[in-house]
Amino acid sequence: MPSIREAFAATPSEGNRVLAIDFDSVNDDVPDTHTWLITNPGVYNITDERIIASTTIPVIDLNNPNVVKDLDYACENWYAYQVINHGVPRDVIKNLELHCNRLFTLEMKKKLRAARAANGITGYGSAHISWFECFGMIGSPAEYCKKIWPDQEDQCSEFCDAMEEYQKEMHKLCAKLMKMVINSLGIQSDDTDGFIGNLMKNTSPQNLLQLNSYPVFPEPSSKAMGLDAHADSSFFTVLHQTRPGLQIYKDGLGWVEVPHIENALVIFMGDLTTILSNGRYQSSIHRAVVSQIYHRYSVPFFYGPPGDVEISPILESTGKSPMYRSVTWHEFHLIKAKYFDKALESIRIVS
Numbered sequence: 001m002p003s004i005r006e007a008f009a010a011t012p013s014e015g016n017r018v019l020a021i022d023f024d025s026v027n028d029d030v031p032d033t034h035t036w037l038i039t040n041p042g043v044y045n046i047t048d049e050r051i052i053a054s055t056t057i058p059v060i061d062l063n064n065p066n067v068v069k070d071l072d073y074a075c076e077n078w079y080a081y082q083v084i085n086h087g088v089p090r091d092v093i094k095n096l097e098l099h100c101n102r103l104f105t106l107e108m109k110k111k112l113r114a115a116r117a118a119n120g121i122t123g124y125g126s127a128h129i130s131w132f133e134c135f136g137m138i139g140s141p142a143e144y145c146k147k148i149w150p151d152q153e154d155q156c157s158e159f160c161d162a163m164e165e166y167q168k169e170m171h172k173l174c175a176k177l178m179k180m181v182i183n184s185l186g187i188q189s190d191d192t193d194g195f196i197g198n199l200m201k202n203t204s205p206q207n208l209l210q211l212n213s214y215p216v217f218p219e220p221s222s223k224a225m226g227l228d229a230h231a232d233s234s235f236f237t238v239l240h241q242t243r244p245g246l247q248i249y250k251d252g253l254g255w256v257e258v259p260h261i262e263n264a265l266v267i268f269m270g271d272l273t274t275i276l277s278n279g280r281y282q283s284s285i286h287r288a289v290v291s292q293i294y295h296r297y298s299v300p301f302f303y304g305p306p307g308d309v310e311i312s313p314i315l316e317s318t319g320k321s322p323m324y325r326s327v328t329w330h331e332f333h334l335i336k337a338k339y340f341d342k343a344l345e346s347i348r349i350v351s
């Protein structure tokens with residue numbers, strides 16, 4: 001059975017090339033490898049550079065009795081939202097931030113001991129032209145921690161504990177959100193557990209936890225990109241951000257800033273939910289910009305099915321015939337690597 005690890009490995013665009021740059025040592029002459037040209041429309045070919053701060057994605061209270069309705073509205077109109085009262089304890093998030101900071105402020109040579117393999121998605125890496133570094137984990141990061149801290153068992157186990165604790169919370173939250181998504185797509189609440197069990201072939205969902213770091217950019221920040229425009233291929237992604245920097249693209253409006261709200265988590269719809277919802281919920285195109293003033297961290301948790309489970313449209317709420325053929329997450333990664341922003345279009349059923 002292809003694992004999520006193999007599935008992502010097929011996707012060169014996930015950014016596994018480590019262009020080791022010692023961010024702290026760059027003063028005001030950023031090398032060309034890390035300078036962004038605004039004229040570059042990127043893979044998603046978006047040329048609209050309007051930045052919108054006057055309106056933003058909905059904030060949903062998960063304790064609100066109307067939560068499924070609120071979520072349906074947000075998914076259909078914004079493809080992304082923030083949640084409050086999500087149940088993830090504050091100290092678990094604070095500990096995650098502490099260890100994120102501890103990892104990325106290590107000397108580059110130590111971080112590189114955990115460099116991801118070619119086509120790998122776990123361990124330390126970066127992305128093309130980005131002012132960004134990351135560390136990916138599927139389950140425990142112990143194998144990498146032992147390389148980073150070979151003589152410091154306590155550092156190693158504290159880091160692993162913090163990550164595993166957060167992963168446990170993410171599993172709980174994502175299971176809750178997945179039920180709500182299924183519910184809002186027209187499956188009665190009594191049937192959601194059975195429906196999800198069938199959908200996932202009674203196996204566990206798969207996911208990738210990633211720590212992202214965007215150091216202070218020493219030149220005007222318009223000359224840098226943190227992470228360029230993209231849509232995640234997951235069902236959805238839960239993101240914790242320590243500072244503002246995230247923007248989502250909305251047709252006709254431009255790049256909408258997502259404010260940093262203390263104790264809120266951001267949720268993006270991914271490509272698999274576009275398929276599942278038969279096109280009603282689009283995957284969110286988003287990007288991360290950098291700052292000349294502050295260092296920002298973000299922590300996405302990409303939530304999806306096992307690599308070999310076929311995902312097909314739920315037709316209950318659209319009343320339309322299927323718009324997409326069934327695909328596994330594994331197959332979809334191969335398609336995305338080939339077609340990028342046209343991946344969903346390439347599996348559309350033409351009637």
Ligand SMILES: O=C(O)CCC(=O)C(=O)O
Binds near residue numbers: 245
């Ligand atoms: O840092 C952010 O706000 C966005 C991160 C992201 O989109 C990703 O890692 O896929």
Ligand SMILES: [Fe+2]
Binds near residue numbers: 230232237286
């Ligand atoms: Fe993303």
